[in-house]
Amino acid sequence: MNNFWHRLRLVLAMVKIEHSIFALPFAYSGAFLAAGGWPGWRVFLLLTLAMVMVRSFAMAMNRILDLRYDRLNPRTQSRQLVTGELSVRFTSFFALGTALVFVLACAGLNTLCLLLSVPALLWSAAYSLTKRFTWLCHFFLGSVLGLAPVAGWIAVDPQFALPTLLLFCGVLFWVAGFDIFYAAQDVEFDRSHGLHSVPAAFGLDTAFALAGFSHVQAALFFLFAGLSASLGWLYFLAWAVVAAVLFWEHRLVSPKDLSRLNMSFFTLNGVVAALLFLGVVLDFAF
Structure with a gap:
């Protein structure tokens, strides 16, 4: 039993379960918008299960695909596959299991969710590979998380609608902006190992300007989403x-001072997702 709990803690650490706060609130926002309020327990629970599973699958695939780089990067040498606390074989089976549960959860929602489940899995796993050939990888990652509000909407109403597509664009630019910040830690490593990122390609000054531009776009799309949903x-x-x-986030870090990057990356960005969802919930409630 002790071994089971130890293994569970390792798995939760590998998939960074606490980072679910980035995508889950947007999935819930999509569901609430489509339902015009509370979507019901069946949709809520199946949507939660699907979101946690697809994110766990994506993180497991990221760790497998990036293992040879994680072994070389000082920042990532404590990751569970690098240390050997989790094996590639175990992680592969874990990824397969989460993918299967994700597909089953989608099947429990509706036919459109089921049809889109495998493409969604492939899209979520592909992010790690984009760093091999393009600095647009940050925006690709943004598109992966941007699927969250779309998923929430079609879980309730199996069709695409303007508010959720605007939320998709908002999440895309929001994630791209803070992922550019995050990549600033690995500029020299990325350059020396042929990996692509905005900071590695253009330098920190341009990267931070592009992150700021992305967050302005995110704020605008979040505004337009609210207007389109009345x-x-x-x-x-x-x-x-x-x-x-978002403005404060850009005051906390700069090309010359990355010391508060973790606060910017996790704390503030978690607040962004939660606040927008709270705004949706309170709007329907009152």
Whole structure:
């Protein structure tokens, strides 16, 4: 039993389960918008299961595909596959299991979710490979997380609608912006090993400017999403706070000072997702 709990802790650490706060609130936002309020327990639970499974699959595939680089990068040498605490064989079976549960959860939602489940898995796993050939990898990662509000919407209403497509664009630029920040830690490593990123390709000054541009676009798309969904003042109050948080994030870090990068990456960006979802919920509630 002790071995089981130890292995579970290792798996949760590998997939960084706490980072689910980035995508889950947007999936819930999509579901609430499509339902015009509470989507019901069946949709809520199946959507949660699907989101956790697809994210766990993507993280496991990332660790497998990036293993040879993680072994060389000082920042990633404590990762579980590098240390040998988890094996590639175990992680591969784990990825297969999460993929299967994801497909079954999608099947429990509706036919469109089932049809899109395998393409979604392939898309989520491909991010790690994009770093091999393009600095647009940050925007590709953004498109992966951007599927969250789309998934939430079609889980309730199996068709595509303007508000969720605008949320998709908002999440894409939001994620791309903070992933550019995150990649600033690995500029020299990426350059020396032929990996691509905005900081490695253009330098930190240009990278931070592009991250700022991306977050301006994100704020605009979040605003347009609220307008297209005819949301009220509570959502736009939450949006205003989110815009201020994104601005503050760019005051915390700079090309010359990355010391507060982790606070910017995790704490503030977790607040962004949660605040927008709270705005959606409160708008429907009141």
